[in-house]
Amino acid sequence: MRAALLLLIAGATLAAGTGTAGAQTATTTQAVYRLSKDSDYQQGCFAPCMCPVMISSGVTGTFILTPAGFDGLFTTYAVTEVNWIVSLNGTDTFVTGSGTYKVGGEFALQQELALDLQVGDGAVQHFDSGLTGATAPFPDIDLTISVNKQTCFDTVFRVSASPVPPDQIRPYRLVAGSTFxxxxxxxxxxxxxxxxxxxxxxxxxxxxxxxxxxNYAVINVRWRAFDSSTAGLSSSSIPVRGFGEYVYGGEFALEQRMNLMLSVDKSAPTHFDSGLAPGGGSFPRIDVRVSIVGAGCFDTIIDIHAEPRRMPIRRSTRTNGDS
Known part of the structure; x- marks a missing residue:
């Protein structure tokens, strides 16, 4: 009974305090989660095999958690829009996918995270933590998922994440001059x-x-390109959805990079990238061009001109993921 009561309280807190990327309010049940600096990626040999871990990298990014049901013992959540970045051989590589997370139990609080993930252009693989004790108080999440239960050659993610406070989600809109x-x-x-x-x-x-x-995660990309002769008619528009990352800075001159996974119309997610280009000096305004990575002659180019949207702000004491 006590565990069930804790779950009800945690669920109510999550619903009241978090929501969609645009404006997390009490009227929505979704929560944007952000990985902390403790999250990491490893690939190589684990016990009992006698070979070293060959690849190790930090992981940054976000995902969406949405309540999906309660079976009397466990509350289940859908995990969607996994938007992670790992550095492999010096290259920022997307990790994308979806799955489920459940938390609850009859006597002690337990949890399980199961995700189908694609690392870069690799095959989709199933990662699972198994049912394990909760090491962080929900709604925080802290556990390890792997393909082979961390036995011999394996790929492993430590997922340490918490809900993003509403005042740290910065809504943007495309402005005049943006083209497809x-x-x-x-x-x-x-x-x-x-x-x-x-x-x-x-x-x-x-x-x-x-x-x-x-460094910023780009979430909830919801764009639509219109035929110039019939702008505003949904029947002649092209939807663009996705997520990614945006960075700006530099040692000597300001540079920026917009790195996105986008679905154009009904196509599968495609990698769009600006590469490291001059810019970022006008931030929070963003002016950058992205195109399909590795495209030959035929390409899709999106000129992005964006500014922050004014939204009501609720202050929070949470950090930006450094802790």
Whole structure:
């Protein structure tokens, strides 16, 4: 009974204090979670095999937690929009996917995180923590997930995360001058398509930063490109959805990078990147161009011009993930 009561209290606290990226309010049951600096990624050999862990990296990013039901002992949550970055061989690599998280128990608080994740261009793999004791008070989450139960060769994530306070979710909107263009570019012998106006919203969530670089997760990308001759008609619009990261800073000159995973219309998520480019000096305004990574002649280019949206702010004492 006590465990069930704790779950009800935790669920009510989560629903009242968190919500969607745009404005976490008591009217929504979703929560944006952010990984802390204790999260990490490892790939290599674990006991009892006698070989070293070959790859180790910190992990940054966000995911969405949504209540999905209660079975009398456990509250289950859907985990969606996994938006993590790991550094592999010096390259920032996306980790994407979804799954479930459950917490509860009859006598002691237990938890389990099960995710289907894709690291970069690799195959989707199933990661699971198994049912384990809760080491952090919910709504905080702290556990380890792996493919092979950390036996011999394995890939392992430590997931240490907590809900993002509403005042740290910074809503943005695309402004005039933002465009969407598909077609042939460069020396290719085919025409580029028209530049279509694109509108919509997204949000930034501050991540662990360094003295030189300011790091943000980009969440809840909800854009729509319109045919210039019939702008405003949903039947002639192209939806763009996704997430990613934005960084700016530098040692000698300000530079910026917008790195996104976007689904255009009904296509599978595709990697769009600006690369490291001049800019960032006008932050919080963002002006940057992204295009498909590795595209040949045919490409999609999105010119992003964005400014913060004014939203009601509720202050919080939580940090930006440094603790």
């Amino acid at each position: 263009q598909r077609g042939c570019f460069g020396a290719c012998a085919c025409a580029a398509g028209p530049k279509l106006p694109i509108a919509g919203t997204f949000a930034l969530v501050p991540l662990v930063s360094t003295p030189l670089w300011n």
